[in-house]
Amino acid sequence: MAPSLNGGGCAPIVARAQALFDDLSFASARDWKAKGLDRKVVGYMPIYVPREIIHAAGFLPLGILGGGDQLEVIHGDAYYQSYICRIPRSTIELGVSGRLDFVDGMLFPSICDVIRNLSGMWKTMFPNVYVRYFDVPQNYRDDIGGNYYINELTELRHDLEQLRGKPITDDELRRSIVVYNENRRLVRELYALRAHSPWLAPAPEAYVVLRAGLVLPVEEHSLMLREYLATAPKEERPRRDNCRIVLTGVFCEQPPLNLIRSLELAGCYIVDDDLLLVTRWLTADVPTEGDPLQNLALAFLHHSESTAAKYEPNLKEKGQHLVRAVRRSNADGVIFACPSFCDPALLERPMLQHVLKNAEIPYIAFKYAENSGQMQPIREQAGTFSDSIKLWSGR
Amino acid sequence: MTIITNSKPAPAKEAEKDASMLKQKEMMAAHYDRLTSAPETGDKVASTFVPGNLNELIMCFDLVNNLPEVNAIQNGLRRQSGAYVLEAEKIGHSEDVCTYVKSDIGMMAKGNLAPNGRKFPNPDVLLLSYTGCFTFMKWFELLREQYQCETIMLHTPYMGDGKITKNMLEYMVKQLKEEVIPKLERISGVKFDIDRLREYLTKSAAAEDDLVRVLQSAKRKPSPIDAYFGGIYYIGPIFGAFRGTDDAIDYYKFLRAEVEERLAGGKGPVTPDGDMGKEKYRLVVEGPPNYTNFRQFWKMFYDEGAVVVASSYTKVGGVYDLGFRHDPAKPLETLAEYCLGVYTNRSLPMRIDMLASYVNEYDADGLLINSIKSCNSFSAGQLLIMREVEKRTGKPAAFIESDLVDPRYFSAANIKNRLESYFQMIEQKRAGARVAA
Numbered sequence: 094m095a096p097s098l099n100g101g102g103c104a105p106i107v108a109r110a111q112a113l114f115d116d117l118s119f120a121s122a123r124d125w126k127a128k129g130l131d132r133k134v135v136g137y138m139p140i141y142v143p144r145e146i147i148h149a150a151g152f153l154p155l156g157i158l159g160g161g162d163q164l165e166v167i168h169g170d171a172y173y174q175s176y177i178c179r180i181p182r183s184t185i186e187l188g189v190s191g192r193l194d195f196v197d198g199m200l201f202p203s204i205c206d207v208i209r210n211l212s213g214m215w216k217t218m219f220p221n222v223y224v225r226y227f228d229v230p231q232n233y234r235d236d237i238g239g240n241y242y243i244n245e246l247t248e249l250r251h252d253l254e255q256l257r258g259k260p261i262t263d264d265e266l267r268r269s270i271v272v273y274n275e276n277r278r279l280v281r282e283l284y285a286l287r288a289h290s291p292w293l294a295p296a297p298e299a300y301v302v303l304r305a306g307l308v309l310p311v312e313e314h315s316l317m318l319r320e321y322l323a324t325a326p327k328e329e330r331p332r333r334d335n336c337r338i339v340l341t342g343v344f345c346e347q348p349p350l351n352l353i354r355s356l357e358l359a360g361c362y363i364v365d366d367d368l369l370l371v372t373r374w375l376t377a378d379v380p381t382e383g384d385p386l387q388n389l390a391l392a393f394l395h396h397s398e399s400t401a402a403k404y405e406p407n408l409k410e411k412g413q414h415l416v417r418a419v420r421r422s423n424a425d426g427v428i429f430a431c432p433s434f435c436d437p438a439l440l441e442r443p444m445l446q447h448v449l450k451n452a453e454i455p456y457i458a459f460k461y462a463e464n465s466g467q468m469q470p471i472r473e474q475a476g477t478f479s480d481s482i483k484l485w486s487g488r
Numbered sequence: 489m490t491i492i493t494n495s496k497p498a499p500a501k502e503a504e505k506d507a508s509m510l511k512q513k514e515m516m517a518a519h520y521d522r523l524t525s526a527p528e529t530g531d532k533v534a535s536t537f538v539p540g541n542l543n544e545l546i547m548c549f550d551l552v553n554n555l556p557e558v559n560a561i562q563n564g565l566r567r568q569s570g571a572y573v574l575e576a577e578k579i580g581h582s583e584d585v586c587t588y589v590k591s592d593i594g595m596m597a598k599g600n601l602a603p604n605g606r607k608f609p610n611p612d613v614l615l616l617s618y619t620g621c622f623t624f625m626k627w628f629e630l631l632r633e634q635y636q637c638e639t640i641m642l643h644t645p646y647m648g649d650g651k652i653t654k655n656m657l658e659y660m661v662k663q664l665k666e667e668v669i670p671k672l673e674r675i676s677g678v679k680f681d682i683d684r685l686r687e688y689l690t691k692s693a694a695a696e697d698d699l700v701r702v703l704q705s706a707k708r709k710p711s712p713i714d715a716y717f718g719g720i721y722y723i724g725p726i727f728g729a730f731r732g733t734d735d736a737i738d739y740y741k742f743l744r745a746e747v748e749e750r751l752a753g754g755k756g757p758v759t760p761d762g763d764m765g766k767e768k769y770r771l772v773v774e775g776p777p778n779y780t781n782f783r784q785f786w787k788m789f790y791d792e793g794a795v796v797v798a799s800s801y802t803k804v805g806g807v808y809d810l811g812f813r814h815d816p817a818k819p820l821e822t823l824a825e826y827c828l829g830v831y832t833n834r835s836l837p838m839r840i841d842m843l844a845s846y847v848n849e850y851d852a853d854g855l856l857i858n859s860i861k862s863c864n865s866f867s868a869g870q871l872l873i874m875r876e877v878e879k880r881t882g883k884p885a886a887f888i889e890s891d892l893v894d895p896r897y898f899s900a901a902n903i904k905n906r907l908e909s910y911f912q913m914i915e916q917k918r919a920g921a922r923v924a925a
Contacts, residue, residue, distance in 0.1 A: 171871065172869075172871050172872055173868070173871065174859055174861075174867060174870075174871070174889065176584070176861045176862075176867075177864065177867065177868055181868065201648075203646070204622075205622045205864065206621065206622045206623075206864040206865040206868055207864050207868040209622070209646055209648070210836050210864075210865075210868040210869040211868070211869070212648055212835070212836075213648070213835040213836025213837050213838075213839075213869060214836055214869050214872050216835070216836070216837055217836065217837055217840065217872060217876060218872070225648065225649070226646055226648025226649070226835070228645045228646055228648065230643065230659070231618060231625070231641055231643035232641065232643055232659075232663055232667065234666075234667075236662075236666075237659065237662045237663055237666060237667065238643075238659075240658075240659070240662075241645075241655060241656075241658075241659035244655040245655065248653075248655070401626070402622075404616075404618075404625055404629075404641055404643075405629065406639075406641065408632055408633070408636070408639075411629065411633070431582075433584060434584045434864075435584075436585060436586070436622055436623055436626070436864055437622065437626070439582040439584055439585050440582075440585050440586075440589070440623060440626035440627075440630070441626060441629075442580075442582065443579075443580045443581055443630070444629060444630060444633055446580065447633065460582075460584075
């Protein structure tokens with residue numbers, strides 16, 4: 094077990110999480126791998142992969158979320174036209190610059206055509222790495238989409254067994270489900286804390302703590318979460334006269350940390366969001382009895398987040414997850430922050446905005462890129478939004 | 489650079505057309521008349537997409553097929569799409585997303601008029617055949633919101649590993665059997681008859697044979713067809729509402745005879761300005777064309793003696809030249825295989841293989857990519873495709889950029905400059921080869 098970080102409030106925990114966030118060489122994952130010849134690292138992109146299967150193989154699942162605002166993209170731009178979002182180009186940069194040379198496999202989930210095509214690019218550019226486009230069902234019947242998905246999970250399990258050199262047993266899968274259930278419970282606790290008292294767990298801080306879960310072994314991350322949850326509420330923090338907003342559209346290419354910070358400084362507490370969805374994609378505990386792959390499949394079909402990459406078969410249900418998020422977190426409004434050229438977020442946005450309008454929930458919208466540097470316009474827009482809510486919503 | 493064109497250009501000289509083009513024009517006009525008469529005739533309408541178009545199945549339920557992509561193309565060719573795109577952006581759709589979608593939504597906002605000037609009927613069902621393009625899913629969710637009509641999802645898994653697995657096929661057939669067909673029965677009031685489907689599939693295969701003969705005629709020198717600009721006409725009926733009909737069989741027979749006559753006469757393609765002059769460059773083109781300036785775009789090629797001998801865009805509604813035919817012996821499986829195999833559902837390595845083999849098999853001088861600003865399905869990864877095809881074939885490749893139906897992204901001067909440079913590059917390569925020989 095990793096040593097406790099809890100020696101002086103939450104500052105050391107946050108400092109460690111921040112260091113992991115800043116490290117574009119993935120030293121912590123490299124160190125983990127160096128500790129055993131049988132250790133392998135499997136990278137994955139947003140928004141969701143069943144990390145339990147990677148974990149059950151004894152491998153480290155490693156979230157790859159592009160290069161952020163600190164990575165200078167030199168080679169990556171040569172692979173993409175100007176009208177394609179930034180996350181694939183910075184991910185390519187990570188690849189060609191050797192920063193991912195220790196990664197044994199890469200999973201590209203079904204989220205959009207850019208990430209889909211990146212899976213083929215990766216196969217072509219890195220032929221020695223195991224690469225899989227990870228498809229998920231858009232049909233949610235157990236006997237149709239469910240069966241399809243169980244077979245896809247079985248194929249993934251089989252591929253990882255090949256990489257491992259031995260089978261992954263059902264018991265190993267069940268044990269992994271247990272540790273991820275625990276991790277998701279802690280993540281939900283963190284979100285509950287933020288929804289209740291957002292000043293106790295400021296958004297940029299909570300974000301880096303959550304994001305650490307994409308590079309650390311899950312057990313270590315759960316420990317970090319537990320210690321953060323135990324220490325953060327005890328810190329003396331000023332409670333600002335901020336409005337409370339749900340941040341949406343940020344599920345793939347990540348906003349710069351400075352953008353998250355700017356929103357809170359501009360007067361908007363982020364009380365819910367769709368950042369780092371993989372950490373809480375499954376909204377209820379996955380059963381630990383019975384067939385583990387079937388359990389993961391049914392959890393995906395019936396207990397998973399709604400987002401733009403998923404088809405919503407019921408017109409009346411379209412966008413209601415956002416209304417529920419607003420009600421659940423007692424938010425005053427919604428901020429749509431969408432990455433430039435992001436098909437899922439931008440095509441979805443008008444539909445969600447209509448739903449919010451009907452529910453009389455105020456919203457604003459802007460675009461960003463992971464390397465956006467100029468925060469002043471966003472700060473002004475968010476500040477005005479916050480002021481208008483405070484002035485006119487009767488708070 | 490982006491050029492924003494506000495003024496209408498001077499009317500162009502009437503384009504010369506093959507007899508087959510005139511025949512197709514009549515077919516399309518009759519189809520639009522049938523479609524826009526639906527409120528009077530009581531015909532029910534199914535909207536769906538070109539890739540994964542299940543026309544044979546739709547016809548089994550007496551539904552009329554309406555293809556929003558084709559409508560957007562028509563609006564592009566008629567120079568109406570620019571205003572529609574702006575209208576959609578005005579009502580909140582991002583400038584970054586697919587202009588087919590925005591042209592469609594803008595058209596709805598401005599009266600929803602078909603090319604015959606009559607109003608499109610509201611669809612009775614949106615058949616969301618989700619194949620090879622993420623945007624399709626959002627597009628029909630957006631339309632569903634407008635029309636408040638039933639939407640049927642048919643999810644086609646992506647061929648990420650370059651193969652169709654048993655799991656993919658079973659998933660699709662089950663969706664067809666247990667979701668798509670029962671819902672279409674209920675909406676149309678027509679009972680599904682598998683023999684009727686088999687009959688349509690047999691007709692599809694006959695037309696597909698002739699289409700392939702036409703496309704492969706471009707292997708000859710000079711090529712009797714242009715497989716991109718002309719090819720767009722050739723695929724019209726089979727990618728649209730005619731696959732599985734006698735009309736399509738007749739059209740492709742007629743087209744094939746016309747092309748064989750040109751072959752026998754040693755003629756090149758027919759262009760809007762008449763027979764093309766001497767064939768100087770043979771190109772393979774990847775990516776959709778620009779429709780707002782289609783004729784001007786084509787002219788940049790034929791003025792230089794450049795003919796497109798193979799293209800990927802003419803495979804978005806079915807890759808027939810690699811052997812696939814609709815098979816009446818396995819009617820539902822064949823529909824699944826069709827959806828799985830369309831060009832944009834193929835992995836990037838498969839696309840690279842296909843384009844490299846086109847360059848070799850059609851003895852092309854190289855690959856040209858027309859990268860479309862608002863189509864990530866095609867565009868993401870094209871720069872790598874270009875490098876790989878160059879590497880494998882030893883032939884030069886070039887890259888131009890435009891958009892489907894947004895006139896703001898067609899910069900004629902830029903494209904022309906790049907094409908001229910490309911043709912010079914080909915000349916230099918030839919000169920180098922001659923010296924080496």
